[in-house]
Amino acid sequence: MSATGSAVRSMSAIGTAVAVAAGMLVVLAPAPAHAAAGATLPFTSVEAEAAAGTGTRIGPDYTQGTLASEASGRRAVRLDAGRRVEFTVPRAANAVNVAYSVPDSQSGSLAVYVNGQRLARTLPVTSKYSYVDTPWIAGSRTHHLYDNSRMLLGRNVQAGDTVALEATGVQVTVDVADFEQAPDPAAKPSGAVSVTDKGADPGGQGDSTQAFRAAIAAAQGGTVWIPPGEYRLTSSLNGVQNVTLRGAGHWHSIVRGSRFIDQTSSSGNVHLKDFAVIGEVTERVDSSPDNFVNGSLGPNSSVSGMWLQHLKVGLWLTGVNDDLVVENNRFLDMTADGLNLNGNARGVRVRNNFLRNQGDDALAMWSLNAPDVNSSFENNTVSQPNLANGIAIYGGTDITVRGNLISDTNALGSGIAISNQKFLDPFHPLSGTITVDGNTLVRTGAMNPNWNHPMGALRVDSYDSAIEAQVRITGTTVTDSPYSAFEFVSGSGRGFAARNITVDGATVNGAGTVVVQAETQGAAVFRDVTATGVGAAGVYNCPYPSGSGTFTVTDGGGNSGWNSTWSDCSSWPQPGQGNPDPDPDRNLTRGRPATATGSQDVYTRGKAVDGDANIYWESANHAFPQSLTVDLGSAQAVRRLVLKLPPQTAWGARTQTLSVQGSTEGSAYTTVVAPKDYRFDPATGNTVTVSLPSGTALRHLRLHVTGNTGWPAAQFSEVEAYLR
Structure with a gap:
């Protein structure tokens, strides 16, 4: 599922953060009362x-x-x-x-x-x-x-x-x-039925689907053995129950196929372990069951020691999966979720897994048709979910999210989302006690392009209905969040309340904007929450819609480092806006929103502010004048521009004729630097420096280009702006 709240908010837009993040991904220690977060990995x-x-x-x-x-x-x-x-x-x-x-x-x-x-x-x-x-x-x-x-x-x-x-x-x-250190291949278990004995081809040329089916039928109550080799499956398995499928280790026993098990029900006792399933999914088609497991494994089943890659979803679990254990697996390169408990999950334990580069929520519980009950995500490591959340809980009863390490969320999600977003009916909202304990969130949270405002590292979202469950957030470590640490929002823009929330024992090591981002009515108590490196203010408290109610932030004691409040509900704080002395050597345009009069093919406007001088923006061809505009987020006294083209010698020298224009509000522009010819020469790095008059304050920076001797278009690989 994707937490892609579609409400159009009436708040001012905020650009993408440019906060400097740490160079290495490390496991950071959470609050002292908890062990190190994340999976124990080989x-x-x-x-x-x-x-x-x-x-x-x-x-x-x-x-x-x-x-x-x-x-x-x-x-x-x-x-x-x-x-x-x-x-x-x-x-x-x-x-x-x-x-x-x-x-x-x-x-x-x-x-x-x-x-x-x-x-x-x-x-x-x-x-x-x-x-x-x-x-x-x-x-x-x-x-x-x-x-x-x-x-x-x-x-x-x-x-x-x-x-x-x-x-x-x-x-x-x-x-x-x-x-x-990949272990040697494991030996065949005594009494196991080998898929090669049923005709499977370990060379990967022949279709081994029927051999796998025959081995499963012959091994009821026992083990199917997948020897070292590569096996090609052209369709899914079903009727899988009361059997163990075991390989010699995921480096050695490899199944090639985009659909492994697809069944709506099972009597259970299915155990899948120690082999790889690598698919051929190249696009996301939600109507296709291109999953390792699609449906039900039945009660008392397990999935362990698996390498799952190039599928739509690792495990899309519907029907009965009571007391399922999913542990010690790797989920890589899915086009959608890594794992989703899609209702009816009772007593499920998902623990000690590694997930990288999922195309939606990495781990999700979605209480559709029936609630997920007494289930948990514990001690998992999640890296780079590139469309939604690291971990998302959409409804359910008595759910636990404990000891996970989540890093580098992107685009539409938070590190952890606790939400009543239903997507479809019948949906079962959050109830009982939701325990969020001992998690570490590194560089999590993102700019939501639908709302035009940011999502926090940890989000509590009364999207489609008020949150009445007891939400207990303890021992959280938030490090280098590009925006806020804790967000409380009704993502639909309808102002449902988020209440019964406590936040205890949190450590915030860097937040681009605020520690608490409260955007809906409700209440939360904060105790022993310490913060350093807060970019703008301690609290943004502006429930939406205006007049819908208030959010009460209660100081339960032991808090420090975030006692200020953002005072202007008509504008969002920018990352680092609370710093009275911004770094004069910071490039003010990097990662900021850019617009242009036109772009040619893949040479889009964002490439001029992405920090990579090897890729570039090119305007529509044969259509001068052209312009590129960058929103710096707030008025800045810019003194110097550095304009670049790719440094490769293949870029012959050329002269672009341009002027520099500026605006404080984005509509009326004045000329800051008159039109002039600027020569870009690879012999000098294809770089041009433009000095601006002192005392010029502008928020919107525009380059107005009227000519280019090397190509019939405006071209820039980087447009950089500095305070000195």
Whole structure:
């Protein structure tokens, strides 16, 4: 499901944050009363931007639809042909998984070097599973820009050794590498029925669907064995009950197919463990069951030790799944949710899983048709959900979200959402006690393009009905939120109340705007909530619609660092707006909203403010004059502009004729710098500096271009603005 609230708010728009994020993704300690959040994982991740090499670092960025914004840590490294990134291996390993992106419609490979020696094998990279469009979801843009590729190195490396990745025939942006010691293949369990004995082809050429079905039928009450190899399934399995399907380990037993189990009911006792299911899903089609599990496994079932990739959803669970346990799995590159408990989930435990690059909510409970009851998401690690929330609870009774680590949400979601958004009926709203305990949220929250205002790291949302459940939020750590830490909202814009909420023992280490973002009527008590690095004010308290009621923020004691209130409900605070001395060396345009008189093909306006000088905006051709306008968010005394074109020598020298215009309110513009010719020459970096008169205050910066000797259009790869 996607929490894509569609209300058009009457508040002022706020641009995307440009707060600097930490370069490495680390597990940060939450409140002292809790153990470290997140899953215990068999691999160690190293960020590309923290490695050595000859690539170009990109980011940080929070602009929807950019490579940096969808990367972990909001940073990555771009490799042109012949460029490399070299990782120092953090642990003994014989396998690596790499998160990467290549330009749309391109494929290729990365050369792999171990301690300087090139391996015979290469790491394949492709855009096949990326660049997903979901136009039926309001506010979404092309997203899902990264993919994951893994390989066994064929040798053991030790901590301190080096593994380098080098681009060959295609540009590759490398985000992060996971190093691990993959175990040897497990042995066949005694008495198990092997799928190869029933005719399955471990070479992946023949269709093994019927062999899997025959093995399942023969092994009732026992185990189906999936030996090392690759098996191709062309249709889904059903009637799966009272059986264990087990592989030799997900590095060794691999099923190729986009639909594995599809059944509406089962008597249960189904156990799926220790193999990989890798699909071929390249677009999201909600009417298609392109899922690892679609429907029901029945009571007392389990899913463990699985590698699930390139599917629409990992587990879309309907019907009866009582007491299901989902643990120690990896969910990678889904075009929609990682896992969704779609009603009727009773006593389900989802724990110690790793999820990266999901195309919607990474983990969700949605109480459609019947409530999810007494179920939990515990100690999971979620990275880079690129359309919705890290964890979302839509209705349900007595639900627990505990000990999870969530990082780098993008576009339409929060780190955690506790919500009464129903999507469809019959829906069962939140009831009983909702426990949100010991979670760590790093760089979570996003700019909602439908509302034109931000979503907090942790959101409580009375979207379709008032929240009457007891919502208990304890031991939360929020780090480097681009906007607020805690948001209380009725996302439909109808002002339903959010009440019965307590927030205890939270630590906020950096919030771009406020600690508490209260936008609907209701009440919450805060105790022992400490904050540092708050960008604008402690509290934004402006319920919507105006006059719909009040939100009461009660100080329960022990709070510090957020006692101020944003005073102007007619405008949203900008990230860092409360700082009286903004950094004079910060580029004021980076990540800010940009508009243009026109754009040519894929060379869109946002590319001029994304921090990457290698990609560019180009106006409509043969149609001078053209202009590009950037909203800085508030009036700034800009003293200097730096204009760039891509630095490659293929960009021949050219002269653009332009003037600089400015406005404080976005309608009436004055000329700040008169028209002049500016020469862009790759010999000097294709960079031009424009000085502005002192004392010029402007919020809206416009470049008005009337000519270009090198191309019949206006062109900029970066437009930067500075206070000195």
